[in-house]
Amino acid sequence: MNKNIFYNLVIKNDSNQILLLKDNNLHSENWNLPKVYFVKNENKLKILNQYLDNKILISKNNIAPWINYNEKDKTFILLRIINYNNTNISSIQSNQFCQWHNLLCFDINNFSPVVKRSMKCLTIPDVYGITNIQNIQNTKLFLYKLEQSLDSGLKLIQFREPNLLECNNISSKKNIINNIFSQVYKLCKQYQSQLLVNSIHGFELCKLSDGMHMRSVDAYRYKSRPKIMHNKLLGISIHNRQDLNHAILLEADFVVLGSVLYTETHPNNKFLGWINFSNIIKNTEIPVFAIGGQSKELKDIAISFGAHGIAGMRNIIT
Known part of the structure; x- marks a missing residue:
């Protein structure tokens, strides 16, 4: 496993909102995209659903590659979850909580660099x-x-x-x-x-x-x-x-x-x-x-x- 490769999930609903999370930590300020690691030859769908604790069910029909980019010694691989519209989710893992953020009105200072980049791309209509x-x-x-x-x-x-x-x-x-x-x-x-x-x-x-x-x-x-x-x-x-x-x-x-x-x-x-x-x-x-x-x-x-x-x-x- 290459620890410098980050797989980020871009989950957007029909209301033009993106799902972001941050740790249940008083010192945690930045909102981030859900992130998961894959080992080579692992079943990605199985790992994704385990990470998401089956609260957001992923199938091969609604996960898609999107954009990749390098930042210093890190590679960010962004995967889009499509046709997802369940907004009734408040957490994925026990140590994190989630929130839906409107793509058109957000304070850019409270987001990590990978989220800022994703949001800029997502504001371009499809x-x-x-x-x-x-x-x-x-x-x-x-x-x-x-x-x-x-x-x-x-x-x-x-x-x-x-x-x-x-x-x-x-x-x-x-x-x-x-x-x-x-x-x-x-x-x-x-x-x-x-x-x-x-x-x-x-x-x-x-x-x-x-x-x-x-x-x-x-x-x-x-x-x-x-x-x-x-x-x-x-x-x-x-x-x-x-x-x-x-x-x-x-x-x-x-x-x-x-x-x-x-x-x-x-x-x-x-x-x-x-x-x-x-x-x-x-x-x-x-x-x-x-x-x-x-x-x-x-x-x-x-x-x-x-x-x-x-x-x-x-x-x-x-």
């Missing part, structure tokens, strides 16, 4: 919608679909409209993009959702939005996180492990990997499949969205292969 207006005549219908999706809980959207850039008149092109972006942004703010702008549209719109989503080709133009992204979200599209490593170098908040499955958007492209997807993101330290053939019905499958969540156009904004 469904990522991408606009697909294509031409100006579709704007009204798209805005209707977007509002329906926002009303149903969609919290993270990317404005990406390369086809709207095909107008020959540069002045008209800019006005069209700005006008449609303004309408999309207004709707997102109405529903307290975040809107990122694809790098194909440049930094001008990014300044007006909640962040930027970079194409992989654009990401390679930078060796560090752009200063303009301070206090904004940075997402990056990737296609392989090299792209992922570069995104980590740029301190991206998340990445999007695909295409995982067949997609009508890129019908001639080879798709990765879930095994290749899982191998590429293995031991990653930032959240990864799966894209390509994704739908809300596939979200739990994506998560089971290590994804943070799913991204897409037609099946997400409907």
Whole structure:
């Protein structure tokens, strides 16, 4: 057993709360994630259920790899417990007590470093919608679909409209993009959702939005996180492990990997499949969205292969 490897359990319920614990010790100040050690070749499910004293029952269908990271001489491996919604738990072990903490309002000073990092990642929604207006005549219908999706809980959207850039008149092109972006942004703010702008549209719109989503080709133009992204979200599209490593170098908040499955958007492209997807993101330290053939019905499958969540156009904004 390597004592420097820590397996932390991220248990989140449908009320956007995370389960944390601390020792029954007057001197214990920091809240921590439930933590368990595994010996090589041990039955992880059995050990997990023993540790949790069967108060939180774990099966192979609701435990998933998530993110790993190194801090000094320690490696933290975070496992997500999915589809768990029992809030009636006050303790796991006799020397510890538990409490549910809201992800959106907490005092960061009272949490351990691993919890702070987990919470930052968990505040990123697990469904990522991408606009697909294509031409100006579709704007009204798209805005209707977007509002329906926002009303149903969609919290993270990317404005990406390369086809709207095909107008020959540069002045008209800019006005069209700005006008449609303004309408999309207004709707997102109405529903307290975040809107990122694809790098194909440049930094001008990014300044007006909640962040930027970079194409992989654009990401390679930078060796560090752009200063303009301070206090904004940075997402990056990737296609392989090299792209992922570069995104980590740029301190991206998340990445999007695909295409995982067949997609009508890129019908001639080879798709990765879930095994290749899982191998590429293995031991990653930032959240990864799966894209390509994704739908809300596939979200739990994506998560089971290590994804943070799913991204897409037609099946997400409907």
